[in-house]
Amino acid sequence: MASKVFFTKELDQAAELFDRASLRTLISKGDQVALKIHFGEPGNHAYIKPERVKPLVRKVRDLGGKPFWTDANTLYKGKRSNNESHLQTAHNHGYTMNRTGADVIIADDPDNVRGLAISVNYPLCNKIHVAPRALVQAMLVITHFKGHELTGFGGALKNLGMGLGSKLGKLKMHQDCPNCPEVKTCKKNQTLESCWVGSSPLVQQKIAEYAAGIAAQFKSKIGFISFITDVSENCDCYAHNSAPIVPDIGILASFDPVALDQACVDLVNQSEGRIKGPDKFRTIWPEADWSIQLKHAESIDLGSRKYELIKI
Numbered sequence: 001m002a003s004k005v006f007f008t009k010e011l012d013q014a015a016e017l018f019d020r021a022s023l024r025t026l027i028s029k030g031d032q033v034a035l036k037i038h039f040g041e042p043g044n045h046a047y048i049k050p051e052r053v054k055p056l057v058r059k060v061r062d063l064g065g066k067p068f069w070t071d072a073n074t075l076y077k078g079k080r081s082n083n084e085s086h087l088q089t090a091h092n093h094g095y096t097m098n099r100t101g102a103d104v105i106i107a108d109d110p111d112n113v114r115g116l117a118i119s120v121n122y123p124l125c126n127k128i129h130v131a132p133r134a135l136v137q138a139m140l141v142i143t144h145f146k147g148h149e150l151t152g153f154g155g156a157l158k159n160l161g162m163g164l165g166s167k168l169g170k171l172k173m174h175q176d177c178p179n180c181p182e183v184k185t186c187k188k189n190q191t192l193e194s195c196w197v198g199s200s201p202l203v204q205q206k207i208a209e210y211a212a213g214i215a216a217q218f219k220s221k222i223g224f225i226s227f228i229t230d231v232s233e234n235c236d237c238y239a240h241n242s243a244p245i246v247p248d249i250g251i252l253a254s255f256d257p258v259a260l261d262q263a264c265v266d267l268v269n270q271s272e273g274r275i276k277g278p279d280k281f282r283t284i285w286p287e288a289d290w291s292i293q294l295k296h297a298e299s300i301d302l303g304s305r306k307y308e309l310i311k312i
């Protein structure tokens with residue numbers, strides 16, 4: 001059955017979209033509500049600006065929820081690799097109580113950077129390692145839809161799956177130890193250093209499994225909103241960003257992250273833009289077949305690639 005994906009071209013209508021998509025059903029009075037978002041690496045200017053998502057804080061509070069912005073630290077060294085500098089980066093990019101009406105809580109437990117181990121039963125993963133502070137009563141996954149060199153595009157699946165993996169979880173998603181010549185001497189599972197060995201297909205599949213495992217912790221109290229704005233070739237982890245590959249298209253919402261990502265990539269590919277060709281992300285990143293993450297997520301029942309687009 002096709003999943004419903006709600007769409008508005010009006011970039012100041014996140015709150016209206018929230019209502020039309022019935023995302024209010026996620027929230028009960030007193031719920032802690034994690035607003036999962038990427039705060040942008042210092043130097044990047046394409047990340048979602050706080051003013052665009054601030055109305056969602058108001059919506060959550062009006063429903064009696066207690067919203068907070070959240071993201072997890074990176075595996076690689078940088079301004080978002082520990083709780084302190086990550087929090088400062090979020091504040092520097094405007095995600096403050098004063099400006100948005102909600103505080104920021106970095107999802108990692110600084111006393112346990114390996115994160116919370118959760119048993120799952122997927123083709124590749126039997127355990128996922130998650131940054132625990134985001135695992136509260138309800139979650140809204142707010143995604144900046146853009147290109148990505150390893151996964152083709154970075155959408156809702158990647159924002160949730162890779163985004164909330166702990167440092168160990170991110171390492172597990174990126175590694176491919178059984179096929180790695182370094183396996184006998186490598187200490188990265190102890191030192192939690194970056195590893196980029198895993199191939200695009202493998203990493204995409206593990207991202208889908210992490211997204212499914214994390215979503216399962218919320219049962220039905222998780223929803224997704226994606227912004228197809230400032231669609232840069234690279235992700236917001238970069239300290240710079242390319243010119244958008246297409247003009248801003250709009251905001252989409254759904255309970256189904258697979259249908260949402262499929263709708264976003266279809267709208268980008270249907271749009272005019274500076275990148276030509278039927279598949280703009282494959283034109284930019286020919287090695288990355290972005291459909292793998294969607295196929296795998298569908299195969300583990302996280303959602304459907306079939307969708308009904310409802311314009312508001």
Ligand code: SF4
Nearest residue numbers: 176177180183186195
């Ligand atoms: S370099 Fe990466 S893939 Fe290779 S053994 Fe180390 S962690 Fe595993």
